[in-house]
Amino acid sequence: MNTASPKVKILAFGGAVALLGFLAGACVQRLPQASPPVTQAQAQAPIRNAADLKSLSATYAQISKNVTPAVVNIQSTQIVPGRVLRDPFFEFFGGDSFGGLRREPDRRAQSLGSGVITDKSGIVLTNHHVIANASEITVTLSDRRRVKARLIGSDPASDVAVLKIPPGNLPTLKWSDSDKLEVGDIVLAVGSPFNLSSTVTQGIISAKGRRDLGISDVEDFLQTDAAINPGNSGGALVNMDGELIGINTAILSESGGNQGIGLAIPSNLARKLSDQLVATGKITRGWLGLVVAPVTDDIATQLRLPNTNGVLVTGVYTRGPGGRAQWSEGGDVITKFNGVAVESPGQLRNLIADVAPGSKVTLEVWQNGKASNFELQAGSRPARVQGI
Numbered sequence: 001m002n003t004a005s006p007k008v009k010i011l012a013f014g015g016a017v018a019l020l021g022f023l024a025g026a027c028v029q030r031l032p033q034a035s036p037p038v039t040q041a042q043a044q045a046p047i048r049n050a051a052d053l054k055s056l057s058a059t060y061a062q063i064s065k066n067v068t069p070a071v072v073n074i075q076s077t078q079i080v081p082g083r084v085l086r087d088p089f090f091e092f093f094g095g096d097s098f099g100g101l102r103r104e105p106d107r108r109a110q111s112l113g114s115g116v117i118t119d120k121s122g123i124v125l126t127n128h129h130v131i132a133n134a135s136e137i138t139v140t141l142s143d144r145r146r147v148k149a150r151l152i153g154s155d156p157a158s159d160v161a162v163l164k165i166p167p168g169n170l171p172t173l174k175w176s177d178s179d180k181l182e183v184g185d186i187v188l189a190v191g192s193p194f195n196l197s198s199t200v201t202q203g204i205i206s207a208k209g210r211r212d213l214g215i216s217d218v219e220d221f222l223q224t225d226a227a228i229n230p231g232n233s234g235g236a237l238v239n240m241d242g243e244l245i246g247i248n249t250a251i252l253s254e255s256g257g258n259q260g261i262g263l264a265i266p267s268n269l270a271r272k273l274s275d276q277l278v279a280t281g282k283i284t285r286g287w288l289g290l291v292v293a294p295v296t297d298d299i300a301t302q303l304r305l306p307n308t309n310g311v312l313v314t315g316v317y318t319r320g321p322g323g324r325a326q327w328s329e330g331g332d333v334i335t336k337f338n339g340v341a342v343e344s345p346g347q348l349r350n351l352i353a354d355v356a357p358g359s360k361v362t363l364e365v366w367q368n369g370k371a372s373n374f375e376l377q378a379g380s381r382p383a384r385v386q387g388i
Helices: 049-072 088-092 267-280 297-302 344-353
Strands: 007-010 073-082 084-086 101-103 108-121 123-126 136-138 147-148 148-155 160-166 184-189 198-212 223-224 237-238 246-254 260-267 290-294 311-316 332-337 360-367 370-377
Touching: 049 073, 049 184, 049 237, 073 123, 108 184, 108 246, 123 267, 148 267, 160 267, 184 246, 198 260, 223 246, 246 267, 260 267, 290 344, 332 344, 344 360
Parallel strands: none
Antiparallel strands: 007 246, 073 108, 073 136, 084 101, 108 123, 123 160, 136 147, 148 160, 184 198, 184 237, 198 223, 223 260, 237 246, 246 260, 290 311, 311 332, 332 360, 360 370
């Protein structure tokens, strides 16, 4: 059996989708065209006969009709500068005024992805990697209209970007509270894998709070087994009320295609980032200037910790906010942040990033065999730095 770790696949390019089968154990009332989508409780009632399956099928169809118009296809174009090459012909004849160098012509590279219209003013939410370094962005609506999009702001750390298209009678998706999701809740994923627009797949929430995957700096992913493939990036993950509960972002896969582990940015995080990008064009995060690592069993034993909770401080930016604290030489473990128990580096990174620069924060630190409290003032996270 192959025990190699699965590769992380970022979903910027096209891919094929396989629709997952029926989910046994669900039943809903048939919905007429004008009726609201089925509720989660209705969707999870037991199936007893073929009529219930037909009602479930009709429910999925109705939700799909309500949701797909607000999910768009995004095509971005990047200008890739031509390489500068040494020309052996000119070198043979003694070179030229350019030193025997020649430059290849620039080329155009294209990326395909998805996006979600969240406001009738023309706000489109997608992933940063879908539009990274784009010189031109084109959005194709569900009615096949093609419009140019303007980049309002992008955040590589969370892989979120916000675009603006011309306003009008645009379909939108309503935000839902992702904190209320439960593992096992039924979800639908909508996007444009392999440029196949308005593709809908079905599954459940497999897990919540997936972090420390190395996909982005800020991670708090929902995991789903709804079929997600390259090209679904930036598309919608919706609940059985047809409301937006996540932005599909990546897959864990050894093949490069769907293997049942899709990852989505939860709606509460995506909405917060989107609102800040619309308001200011950028994301501002708190920063302490610390480098941390997980606590292993050996470290816990060596430092006489009661358990492996917390994170080990392995480095400090001396000019950062954390550089003002008195760290020991023997290894310090942060066990709480503002009273919240720390479980992993990814969780602590998110907690710190969520505070406003200038805010006072309290760390509970296991140091020299006992708990101590450190009070620090969070700074603003600089560009291109490691740590938290």
